[in-house]
Amino acid sequence: MIKKITYGAPFDTEAVTGAYESWQGELPYFSQEEGRKFSYRMAEEDIVFGLGENVRGINKRGWIYESKCSDDPNHREDKRSLYGAHNFLIVDGKECFGVFFDYPGKLTFDIGYTDRNVMLIEAQTGDIDVYVIEGEGPEDIAKQFRGLVGRSYIPPKWAFGYGQSRWSYMNEDEIREVVKKHREAGIPLDSIYLDIDYMVRYKDFTVNEETFPDLAGFAEEMKEQGIHLVPIIDAGVKIEEGYDIYEEGMAGGYFCKEEDGSEFVAGVWPGRVHFPDMLNADARKWFGGKYKVLLDQGIEGFWNDMNEPAIFYSEKHLQEVFEQLEEFRGINLDNEASASLNRLVGGLSNNEEDYKLFYHEHKDGRVRHDKVHNLFGYNMTRAAGEAFEELEPDKRILMFSRSSYIGMHRYGGIWTGDNLSWWSHILLNLHMMPSLNMCGFLYTGADLGGFGSNTTEELLMRWLELGIFTPLMRNHSAWGTRRQEVYRFTQTGSFRKIIALRYCLLPYLYSEYMKAALRDEMMFRPLSFVYAGDRFARRVEDQLMVGESIMIAPVYEQNAKGRYVYLPERMKLVRFRGPEDRKEEVLEKGHHYVDIALDEVVFFIRPDHLVPMSKGGSCVEKVDFDHLGLLGFVEKEGSYELYDDDGYSRDYESPSHYTQITVDAEGRISSGGEGSRKEFYLI
């Protein structure tokens, strides 16, 4: 049951698919002022889920958050915003409901920060659509919400393989070497990411011919080794006479303009850039069409970056700063003057005032950027997604973005941005998974091993032990940090076994992903969504349900040799040291301390559930999805509904993709359904 309550004249974010009529009654649960302040009194036991990509726990209580897409790589626990704006919450406790604040500008969520017991949501203006959702519990509410905002993006199957990235692999030979090292060490790999240095001076849709003299040929060479090249695309277009994208954008009037009609000048990687007006349908169509430049060279996947949009400086502000700097020359820089100087220079990047300097030409009229700030990355990715549907109607293209708003989940996934090689960011990765899933973002994952700062062998290994479960499984790191390709460490064999296990789990993970996407469900769920009556399950912030059969409880503490795990029911613990070395143990409901050595992957299977597993492969296309081992915890009868398809075409709905599998207590397997050509065996 969904009620839409409209205040003022909301901007059409297109987050919600189709028209949804406003309800004329009063807003339930909340008291509101001016259609822009919404407050709810929380009971002591209430949990607040949601907010997608953000800091802190699965339970968002106890902090204040802002929906304001920001390029901030310092994911400290006191940050209020990361790269996305995901304004959906579920309150679960005394009352249970979901609420979506469809609002494209800055929105503050004070969830027990100012007053422990009060949730206060505050918008900049009273123009907002509020959707209140009631249902049978949080899982049902999330599903209803997902139905409201439309089906989640589905990537090609190869995008569930392991990807290796670096800012940046500088040339073809460096990539050949990275691929060779993985292949030689027997480490499965499906993709290599091209960060900003593959371009000429950071110019979108160009390729540096000195370092990548024949991208099409190189892409083909890589594909023969089972590797996809995935280039980055940035939001800003370099201002440079003779650069075709710049000139076309100027000619077409596709760039964001200042109040006086001149193109807004920001500084990003290339220095001075213009931003394509992603909220203008014509500009979007033009920009989206440009991806063809790379598609034509055999590229099948992209990541959209810097699309909050990140602004290192605006040309206007930069000039002011240089003028003001003069005032500091030669004076006694005491506390106050030092602080002013730091504010002046530190305030150059991602300055809120800069976002007030430019405008969008939207179908509903001209709008100043800051009022619709959170829609920029969404619409950049939409530009690509809509173009792919035209350019490649029968083929899935990998697409994920840094910045996002709900609605974008239909066009691409996200990675969780520029995290750090911190132990606490393993847990943050875990916390974000269900929060993002409920907001529609299924294809997602963190930069495994950490993007900023220097990783360690132990951190990377523990992080991969979580990462093998996330749909996007990518190892990525920043310029100037320690190299973190897994073959660079001492325990290469352990890394190989952990990543190999990912490929064994692919039939299960892909099936669970597809069912979640096609049914508007969550692939990663908090324990309490599944075990609604279990009071202790409500407390658990470091375990997750992954799909219908598995619970995970990764280690995220340095030097740990195990961890505490809560079992909400009797489960089978499965312990892997690589695909061939498996130990099993049935544990009773309750609290356990579980030893988990550094090179072990441990997960838990629910009673009468199955996990279909392959024998693995060096890349996704080498994985045999037709002969599957069944790992299960069968007490009476285990059953599983398997989804599979060719992984490339867009024909998702065919019943032939489903196979029903059952295993009885004597270990007899039966399978049926239109996809029943597959063969199964017990393992």
Place this chain on the structure above:
Amino acid sequence: MIKKITYGAPFDTEAVTGAYESWQGELPYFSQEEGRKFSYRMAEEDIVFGLGENVRGINKRGWIYESKCSDDPNHREDKRSLYGAHNFLIVDGKECFGVFFDYPGKLTFDIGYTDRNVMLIEAQTGDIDVYVIEGEGPEDIAKQFRGLVGRSYIPPKWAFGYGQSRWSYMNEDEIREVVKKHREAGIPLDSIYLDIDYMVRYKDFTVNEETFPDLAGFAEEMKEQGIHLVPIIDAGVKIEEGYDIYEEGMAGGYFCKEEDGSEFVAGVWPGRVHFPDMLNADARKWFGGKYKVLLDQGIEGFWNDMNEPAIFYSEKHLQEVFEQLEEFRGINLDNEASASLNRLVGGLSNNEEDYKLFYHEHKDGRVRHDKVHNLFGYNMTRAAGEAFEELEPDKRILMFSRSSYIGMHRYGGIWTGDNLSWWSHILLNLHMMPSLNMCGFLYTGADLGGFGSNTTEELLMRWLELGIFTPLMRNHSAWGTRRQEVYRFTQTGSFRKIIALRYCLLPYLYSEYMKAALRDEMMFRPLSFVYAGDRFARRVEDQLMVGESIMIAPVYEQNAKGRYVYLPERMKLVRFRGPEDRKEEVLEKGHHYVDIALDEVVFFIRPDHLVPMSKGGSCVEKVDFDHLGLLGFVEKEGSYELYDDDGYSRDYESPSHYTQITVDAEGRISSGGEGSRKEFYLI
């Protein structure tokens, strides 16, 4: 058994008290190169304890640390240095030994960072004294080391009370209000800290007469209410004609000089300053004598700050930066140019090159600052400590410092610097306690509630539940952050009860502190120091032994309602909601999940151990230390050795300070010893 191995010609840090002859044999355990690279191959089970004030766990394995005293308030887990340099380690595993690298310059500890199994310690030069300590186990080794470096600082008893701080309480009335609010709400309080704004333009040993027109009178007024004022002292002396400290320093030649003999100019709070040459005995004597200015106004405690020394900029470098800034004006600031600009401006503060610009006149000759960098804060505090011994021979003066080196522990405590209102910093606080204790720093604690960033009511309350056990118990927060005096939140009653409990625990905490100081022992110990044969105790990173009777296991997770606790033996759980509301439960050895509500303090008492408790009081001098309740877990016979004294004089050694208490299984109390005038009762 201690072996001193000398390489080259080490600088005399005076960390070790007395002369200690070098051993002529080979360095055990380590292989070394050039007397400056020391490597040790770690076994999988080895734990490495030590490094005092630093990031990460009690077990320091898995990261790389630098001894390089730094003013960095961003205590991220990827930092390598904080404010102190504490070069003592204990390896406990296949082999067990302690090692102290007595070296005043930058020292790197790669403890399994580059290679998981290798510890590599690297100095800048091959002039170093290495002390290797062998003993019966880590506790014995720590005790031997402490004997080597001399007795830890002992503060006055009132310094074990609760302190309230803020950068800054700006005037007398603001402080009166803070005290009044505490007193009205019945929240015990013993001290108010004066941060930098009590001075005139941040000039040491001045008092702003507009805001504090009569400090002596005000200090007296506060003392009548049981409150001590504790002013901050900074390392840099403002360059200002007519300012007596500046002029005396110039006249005496007491400031650090550049190579050409001119005084080095750095920028800190006052703008341009000179640094007193803390390594020059004459300058130290002069600077220490200045504390008399404030002692004479009734001040009995100080905190020394910015004594790494922090440098916002050097005048020389600042001018260069302003010149180089010109090169950026008007150019296209692309990736590389932006990065250069950020490095240029960001590199102004705490720049390693600046530390090479000035010199010390040490008894053994002139030495460039960077070579002895880690001794500056130590010697600033020594200046004060030595002065206090002369100025106030019969009275303890509170003194703690931000920067430190081992040796400084004889002259003052430390606080753990400018932490943040992060949940992870509660755990960091816990991790530092035993690490600091083994290095000699007993009087220590963190800024409760967090210094930087904004606290929350829940964070502050959970942190106080740990803070009531730390000798220094101070609530402190930074300019521009949320106010965090406890009366500003909704649950004032809960805060009152938690802080009141601290005062009830004072007889135990003070006794344990004094015994640890007088016997070179640790007050806070990792579980494995006490339960040497317990393999699981070695894993525990979030519980501590506090003194001889208590184990603590604080909550450090947002929204948690309890936590897992490991009991290395059968213990009594004691649960307090304030002094009057106590519940007890005996728990068996092993793993437990313990409910701990937000307003509850839970700790554990070892079998046949006692905890003497007072009835509390509004400040330390109101606490009755002579009529004590005994909280115990008596199975056969509980015993406790109580230390107590007047808390002000320096006569620590008298046997009259000790009382032996026993309680038998029937609850009969007996007490003896020269301090046996005290009366005890069971609670």
